[in-house]
Amino acid sequence: MMKLGEAANRLAKLGVLAPDGVDWALAIANRNFIIHQYDEIDRELTWLTLSVDLADWRQSLRELFEQAAVTIDGY
Numbered sequence: 001m002m003k004l005g006e007a008a009n010r011l012a013k014l015g016v017l018a019p020d021g022v023d024w025a026l027a028i029a030n031r032n033f034i035i036h037q038y039d040e041i042d043r044e045l046t047w048l049t050l051s052v053d054l055a056d057w058r059q060s061l062r063e064l065f066e067q068a069a070v071t072i073d074g075y
Contacts, residue, residue: 001027001030001031001034001046001049001050001054002031002034002035004027004030004031004054004057005027005028005029005030005031005032005034006031007027008024008027008028008031009024009027009028009031011024012024012025012028016064019060019061019063019064020060021056021057021059021060022057022060022061030049
């Protein structure tokens with residue numbers, strides 16, 4: 001989740017719009033919380049985020065992943 005938040009931060013700074021169902025700001029805030037308030041992490045909530053929310057994000061981000069793969073393969 002830390003890496004996802006970092007990637008979201010970079011994409012947001014580049015002006016890449018988040019697809020429907022994805023919120024860059026939420027991913028960034030989650031990353032910051034995990035890094036800075038790690039002693040307050042709720043493991044059950046973290047698991048729900050990983051197992052439910054991120055599965056939905058994967059679907060929403062699929063097109064961006066495919067576009068990135070095409071771009072990378074072109075180099």
